[in-house]
Each structure stands twice: as structure tokens, then as C-alpha cells.
Amino acid sequence: MATTLRPADFVNGPVAVPGLRISPRVAFKMAGRYTLPLVPAPPGRQVTQESMSRHAIQGAHTDPTFTAKPRSTWEVVRRVAVFLRPYRWMAVGNMGCALLSLGFTFVYPKLTQFVIDDVIGLGKAEYLTPVILAMFAAFLLRDLFNSLRIRINNHLEQNVIYDMRRAVYAKLQRLPIPYFDQRASGDLMTRVIEDVNSVERILIDGTEQGSVAVLSVIVVLGILLVINPLLALVAIAPLPLLAVGVLWYTLTAHRRYRAQREAASAMNALLMDNLQGIRQVKSFVRERHEDRRFAARADALRHGTLRVMRAWATYSPAMSLAAGCGMVLVLWVGGNQVLQGPLTVGELIAFLFYLFLFYEPISRLHGLNQMLQAARAAGERVFDILDADIERAGADQAARLPITTPVRGEVRYEKVRFAYDPNRTVLEDISLEARPGEMVALVGPTGSGKSTLVSLLPAFYEYSGGSITIDGHNIRAVTLESLRDQISIVSQEPFLFNGTLRENILFGRLDATEEEMMDAARAANCHDFITRLDHGYDSRVGERGVKLSVGEKQRVSIARAILKNAPILILDEATASVDTATEKLIQEALERLMVGRTSFVIAHRLSTIRKADQILVIRHGRIVERGNHESLLALNGLYARLARIQNTTFIEEGFEHLDELVDRPS
Ligand SMILES: Nc1ncnc2c1ncn2[C@@H]1O[C@H](COP(=O)(O)OP(=O)(O)OP(=O)(O)O)[C@@H](O)[C@H]1O
Ligand SMILES: [Mg+2]
16 A cells, blocks of 8 residues: 655654555655654564554544534624724724725826826926926825825724624633533634634725725726727726636635635634643653644645635736726727727827726625635634523523522422433432531432532523522522532632742632632642742642542542532532541531531532431432431442442551551651
8 A cells, every 4th residue: 555655754763564665765864854764663563654544634524513604794893893883983083094095096097197198298397396206295295185085994804803802702612611622622722712803804904995995996997988999998998807816806805715714613622632641642652643633634724724825826916907998998998999089199108007006906896706705714713602592592581680689508309300402311300308407419420410419509500400499599590600609619620820829829819818819728738738839839730639639539539519608518529639647637627617608519528427317328320318427328239339349448447547647756
């Protein structure tokens, strides 16, 4: 099997890909630049092209999430124009400057005609200097207004980009979690960063340059018709040809741009995914495999961009050619007229200058059409976000009131049903009642639905049947903000923001004092390790908190939740990654914290939940056993089995033993 090998295949040094045939010439050329790959592959397991192809190296078009709903150019323009509204005076100023600048452009051909026919032809030498000065003044004013226009334009442009980006970001924050479950972060980033820029361009450049160009075409056509109607008709002879070209381009270009934007998104999404999984890439030594996957996406983008450019490379010169034909025709017919007498040389030259001013904006309009089609494709992607339904969109949004505070913390689930995907029920017939201040523990095999169950309470996902109430208020009848204010969550996968430890803990309550923050950190048993760091609370944690151990991250996220001080607490495997001695310390702190709060504790380690008021055993999305530790052991069911496997008594003894070890002076 022969395969084309590209230089990119060699960037990582020696590689052995059996089955690849490299011509001696290629191998020779590569030898100079790359470490040669011609190492014999080790026997045994081999990575062949075939085996690699089983792990899809996908192009851009395999993932439907990179696409957007098609929209008409008109719709995109109309929607974008809304962003222009606050700056209408800037837009007017911009347009005014453009028109003035254009007006002064028209002076030159007229004065040239005067110089040739009157000053030179009729020998009116005394007019030469004033005419030249007037011309100079006209150019000066043209460029002054142009400079002013560019400045206004830049401000307008940046303001609109700023507003649009903020609108998209604000919207993103308010979209429901299932929306993000379905999308790639890299795709969303591309939409916020690249697509917003591209959309905005139609607006500023499109409206201003477009209307100026249209206006100058009309004005110049008028001038041409006045100067010489016959020549004017000759000049516009190529227009039908231009119209056909424009029509073809307009009807087809957006498809190419759409594919190109999708390819860009797909590449960015892969990059983002890869950067987040860089440790996995390295540990499985998949750098080369990742190179190929990236190459496939980058290649799709290259092809997409080339397709766009290829069409432009045909369209744009074809349109210039049509314009060129017009110029030649005019010179031909005009030249004859000069020879036969009815036209002066000066008039012909002025006509040709104006003709240039006629075709130039037409070619600018072609450029704008290109931009418009690009913006249409980008706009579809931006407006997809702006049009997505925010959490709990709907008519009853306004009817919701904040939950009555103070919240006692009585939580009741009644026959709750939930499915992420309609075909597969994850929770079925979940009924539970947590009285204020109670600790409810959830145990059960992995994947049984414990995290899902608690994520329904802050309405991260909306249950599909039954009801959930807090203090008797249905959680659907209260505002999301007030609902979530009542709930502190330590999630299963601790996540820290890229910033300092202080910022991360204060995220729980932005106005907390230094003392309150440290108290929370002490309770979560992370104060000590933080103060031991070089920069203490100002130490940076890295992206997602990578510079901390998982146990440290968990403790910081517990501190954050403690600081929030909400009446309902959800701890989803909050102490799963800390050692048992530390866990016991945190447990004690949490127990103090849980007094007077309703808490839901998920744990695999049964020692964590022994003291719970109720223990619910979940299996396959149903509550199969409920009771307290003793009653469940007596029941001798799943819980008792889990307890036997974990041998909790041993762990408890271990605790005491560890305490002795810790306390003993070394
Ligand atoms: N965002 C999601 N989209 C679709 N399905 C999901 C999603 N999150 C979880 N699931 C599925 O729902 C089921 C329950 O998942 P859940 O996370 O609630 O389990 P769990 O009991 O918390 O397990 P673990 O003990 O491993 O944390 C699993 O089968 C899982 O595949
Ligand atoms: Mg879970």
C-alpha cells in the first residue's frame, strides 16, 4: 500500500510507519531537513495505516455541532444593523465624510478637462495656477475627509465588535447546561472571536462603502450621460455581464464560506480538546496520531479556504475584464468621435477619468459582496448563539418570584423522572424527603444516577416528570438565581479557575472579608497547605487548577462552597481524593457546617456517610433501599453488600490508628 508522505509526517523525529513507500528522491530530500523516518519498525504490534484508520481521523464535516442554521443575507444584515443603532450619529458622520471625500474626487477630471481644452487648447495661461491650486485643495480636502472617515469608522467598528461580543458572551453564560453538553468549546470560541469580527465588517464597511459606491456609480453615470450619452451607453454595455457574474457569485459563495467557517471551527475545537488532554496524548504517546488528526482538520480548512479563494480568483478578474472591455470600447468609439470632430480631447480624457470612477466603485461592490457572503456565513453562527433559548426561556419567566428567604431547607422529590436523551431514562420514580438540617446520603454503583439526581435540584437539568420542592415551593416556580443562591455545591470533578487561590475561594462569596475567607479555608482544611505556598493565597493555580493536587483542589472547592454559606449543601464525592486522615478532619468541619443545613452527600466511601440521617441506595436510576446505616445493614441488601466489600469497620479502625500516628511525636 503506497501512501503519500508529507513533511508533516516527520516533524516529531524518527517514525516508523510500515507499509509506507517512500521514493528514494523524497527520502533524500527529507534527509536534509527531517530526522529520517527510515527506522525499521519493531516487530510485534505495529501501527499501520489500516489500524490507524480505525480511530477516525476526521475532517470537519463529521460533527453536526459545528454547523449553524442557514439564514438569508437580508436577515443577517438586518440583525447586525440592530447593533449599529446606538451609534447612528457616528454612522451618519462616517457616511457624511465619505460623501464629502467622494465629492472632492469628482473635481479632478473636470479640472483636467478645463486645463487641456481651455488652458492649453485656448491658451488661457493665467488660469493654470489657480486651477492647479484648486486641484491641490480638492485632493487635500478629499484626503482630510477620508482620514476623518477612517477614524470614525474605526471607533464605530470597535464599538460594534465590543457590543456584539459582549452580547454573545452574556448569552453564552445564560444558556442551559445541556446546550454546552452538545457543543465543543473550541467551536464556541471561534464564534465569539473570529465570527463576530467577520460579521461586523459587513455592517461598517458594507453600509458605508456600499452606499458610497452605489451613490458614486449613480452620480458618475449621470455625469457620463450628460457629457456624452452615446459614450455613456457604450460604457455600460458590459453591465449585463457584470450582473450575471454578481448573481452567480452571490448565489454560490455563502456555501463555500459556510464550509470554511465550519472547518475553522472544527480545527479550533480539536486544538482545544488536544491542549486539555495533553497529558493523555503524551502518556499514550499519541503525538503523531494527534498530528495527523490536526493535519486532517487543518487540511480541511486549507481546502475550504482555497475553494473560497479559487472562486474569487475567477470572479474578480472576470469582472475587471468586463470593465476593461468597457474602457476599450469607450476609447474606440470616443477616439472616432474626436477624429470626426464632435468631441474634444479634453472631454474624452475627462470621460475616461469619470469612467474609471464608474468602474472602480463597481469593483469595490464586488469586494463588498464577497465580504457580505463571508459575513453571512459567520453571522449564521453568531446568531445561532444569540437565538438559542436561555435557561427556562418562556412566557412564565416573568411570573417567577425569588424563593422566600430564609430558606429552611426542606427538600422534597416526588416521583421525579429524568432523561438526558429521551430514549434513555436515567432517573425513574425518585421520591425523597429531606427535612431541614438533615443529612441525606446517596450511595450506589457508578453510573446509577447519583450526580444526576442532585443536579436537578439547582435546575442544571430540568426534570421531565414529578416535582421537586424546596420549603414547599416548586423549584420551577422560583427564579433560577434565587434558587441557586440557596445551594452550595462541591461537584464531583473539582474545577478551579485560572487565577489565584484567593480569587477561587472568594468566588463563593465575592464580598467576604479576609477573615471569613480564611475561616472557610480552615474548615476545609486547606489553610495550612495554602500558607505553606510561596505566595500563600495569592498563588496561582493554573488552568483548571492544574498546579494543585486533586485533593488540594477538592479542599479549595469545599472552602469555596463553605464560604457561600447556603442553607442547602451538595457534596458530590467531595472528599474522594483526600487521604482518610484529612477526610476525617474535613468531615468534622463539614459536620459542624451541616448543622442547620440540609445536605446531600454522595460518597463511595461508606465511612463518610455512616452518620447520615437517611441513606438512599440508588441503582439503575431508582432508589432501591432507604434507611440509616444500621437499618440498612440489618436489611442485608445492596448497602450491606457494599459495606462488606469496603469493610468499613476496618477503615474506621484505620482512622484511629492514623490519628495515633499523626499525634505521635517523631
Ligand atoms: N451530560 C450527560 N449527558 C448524557 N448522559 C449523561 C450525562 N451525564 C451523565 N449521563 C449518563 O447518566 C447516567 C448517570 O450518570 P451520573 O453521573 O448521575 O452517575 P453517578 O451515579 O453520579 O456515577 P458516579 O458514581 O460514577 O459518579 C450515566 O449512565 C451517564 O452515562
Ligand atoms: Mg457522579
